[in-house]
Amino acid sequence: MPVLIAAPAAIGFVFLALPLFALLVRAPWRGLRGVLTGHAPLTALRLSLECATTAAAISVVLGVPLAWVLARVRAPGIGLLRALVLLPLVVPPVVGGVALLEALGRRGVVGRYLDSWFGVTLPFTTSGVIVAETFVAMPFLVISVEGALRAADRDLEEAAATLGASRTTVFRRVTLPLVAPSVAAGAVLCWARALGEFGATITFAGNYPGTTQTMPLAVYNALETDPQSAVALSLVLLAVAVVVLAALRDRWLRTGWNA
Amino acid sequence: MTGTVVARGSVRRGAFTLGVDLNLRPGEVVGVLGPNGAGKTTLLRALAGLDTMSEGRILAGERTWVDVAARVFLPSERRSVGYVFQNYRLFPHLSVRDNVGFAARAQGASKRESREAAAEWLTRLGIAELAPRAPRELSGGQAQRVALARALAVHPTLLLLDEPLAALDAQTRIEVRSELRTHLAEFAGATVVVTHDPLEAMMLADRLVVLEGGRIVQQGAPADVARRPATQYTARLVGLNLYEGTVTADGISLDGGGVLVAAEPEPIGSRALVAMRPSAVALHSERPEHSSPRNVWPATVASLELLTDRVRVQLTGTPDALADVTPDAVATLGITEGSAVWLSVKATELDVYPAERRP
Numbered sequence: 181m182p183v184l185i186a187a188p189a190a191i192g193f194v195f196l197a198l199p200l201f202a203l204l205v206r207a208p209w210r211g212l213r214g215v216l217t218g219h220a221p222l223t224a225l226r227l228s229l230e231c232a233t234t235a236a237a238i239s240v241v242l243g244v245p246l247a248w249v250l251a252r253v254r255a256p257g258i259g260l261l262r263a264l265v266l267l268p269l270v271v272p273p274v275v276g277g278v279a280l281l282e283a284l285g286r287r288g289v290v291g292r293y294l295d296s297w298f299g300v301t302l303p304f305t306t307s308g309v310i311v312a313e314t315f316v317a318m319p320f321l322v323i324s325v326e327g328a329l330r331a332a333d334r335d336l337e338e339a340a341a342t343l344g345a346s347r348t349t350v351f352r353r354v355t356l357p358l359v360a361p362s363v364a365a366g367a368v369l370c371w372a373r374a375l376g377e378f379g380a381t382i383t384f385a386g387n388y389p390g391t392t393q394t395m396p397l398a399v400y401n402a403l404e405t406d407p408q409s410a411v412a413l414s415l416v417l418l419a420v421a422v423v424v425l426a427a428l429r430d431r432w433l434r435t436g437w438n439a
Numbered sequence: 440m441t442g443t444v445v446a447r448g449s450v451r452r453g454a455f456t457l458g459v460d461l462n463l464r465p466g467e468v469v470g471v472l473g474p475n476g477a478g479k480t481t482l483l484r485a486l487a488g489l490d491t492m493s494e495g496r497i498l499a500g501e502r503t504w505v506d507v508a509a510r511v512f513l514p515s516e517r518r519s520v521g522y523v524f525q526n527y528r529l530f531p532h533l534s535v536r537d538n539v540g541f542a543a544r545a546q547g548a549s550k551r552e553s554r555e556a557a558a559e560w561l562t563r564l565g566i567a568e569l570a571p572r573a574p575r576e577l578s579g580g581q582a583q584r585v586a587l588a589r590a591l592a593v594h595p596t597l598l599l600l601d602e603p604l605a606a607l608d609a610q611t612r613i614e615v616r617s618e619l620r621t622h623l624a625e626f627a628g629a630t631v632v633v634t635h636d637p638l639e640a641m642m643l644a645d646r647l648v649v650l651e652g653g654r655i656v657q658q659g660a661p662a663d664v665a666r667r668p669a670t671q672y673t674a675r676l677v678g679l680n681l682y683e684g685t686v687t688a689d690g691i692s693l694d695g696g697g698v699l700v701a702a703e704p705e706p707i708g709s710r711a712l713v714a715m716r717p718s719a720v721a722l723h724s725e726r727p728e729h730s731s732p733r734n735v736w737p738a739t740v741a742s743l744e745l746l747t748d749r750v751r752v753q754l755t756g757t758p759d760a761l762a763d764v765t766p767d768a769v770a771t772l773g774i775t776e777g778s779a780v781w782l783s784v785k786a787t788e789l790d791v792y793p794a795e796r797r798p
Contacts, residue, residue: 338489339528341515343593345545353545357532 207415208408215412224398235313236371243321251329269319277383308385309392313374324366328359372424444597448495450485457481457653463629470644471633477650479633483599487522488515499596521590523600527582529574535585536570542593560588580611598630637676667792680715697757700733701789710794719788720762723781724772732783740778
């Protein structure tokens, strides 16, 4: 191996691995149980899991049809639509949070009607957490599923049509099962992203223990008051990430049934 | 539901245009023969509703599938066509049973009902034991049978088969071909089989349609097409020499040069095709002087090819010809590539028939 490649590669690896290693070394292993079984961390963890799961579910329900439109509809403006859909991937999450406030906040473009017509308030509520997480995470699912739909075998959809299947039936019985592995992979990615969401959440939903304080926010809070427990909470999030990565290992590169 | 399917019009695919003019009667098997790129698959796709027509109509019994002028286009799923695709296109995520039951299920049958229907079709085609398998566990011949069962389960008005045997090895092809013949004979609706294998077409079809460059160049009973091909492509397929020319007082003056004299010529001045069997051509090392054949001309041997019991000699002359002779004759004449020889053909061996006027 040439040194010019080996050296930067080694530095890169250490750079990525060192912080995680440090987290393991410095974790308060003895007091871990005490920290984690406390009331606040458990509440934050449960809130995180619930919100991330709901956000992932909403992303699947809305994102799969959206991916279908991006992959299959031939119309002018589809490129622009795709760009807008994928924008949350590159926009700083804080900016996403501010944008959400302007859109869905009490005086927001749409939020004021939600408030005055339906009495629905999203910012600074648990629903707001879900909205913020969905906003940030759904593009991950759309990207994954759109790629699979493009690669999916159109020939099989034609065959289904000759067998009397309507377009909806074709989608349900043929297309969806064929891209199921990618939907699953996309959903897991999306869930992991939602679980770690910080910027959009704290901006749009705030940081109220019990209703909007998810794990990342709790970690941030704890860092100021009790660094030991911040490390412990981080460890929990790291463990979740490792489990997700392991679950994805086999499917990471799979985009369709035959791939 | 049965009824004659009448398709007239054209299909445009970029620069390519396919002209369609077909009557497909219930119970009839129509073989579509043609070289690659002739538009065979395009024809099937237009009939199935997978491609749109640029003009014309398709009527199926009482129903209108396509009427371009009236802006009627019935999509595939509402046409009642069974389509056996060239590479079968079985659903990889469904078992054989659910592949065959797919049509029933798509029409709203319960899972159990569709599986019962599938079991019936699989039994009828003699492949009941394949029911629980996944498509990737099937051999080519098995996949072909499953694809046929799946298409028949639609109870189609029109059954379309695209090169049904092309993907099979030689041995399997023979088995599946004779099976397919039986199933097609039992099928009540109209069938269109696309192929480029003349033997397959002859065996399976009641009527042949020859497609070249997007146009139907010949239609007729397989035996007639084989005996009197209308184009060089078909002539080559069935192994005949074919010449086109104008009938004159001295014989048929061929477009490519040379004159052939036939026993029963067409009216003077008319355009005619002359079909000549390679086995009717005799080879001589010297010009035959005292013989009855009225067609004698010199030629050069271009190539020799041993077919099981005879040698096919390709000859360059005016006109060119293929001749089938015995290996013995080749040895006696001492011919090889480049040899100069004389050909003779009896006037009674030439089949002369009118050339259809083509633009």
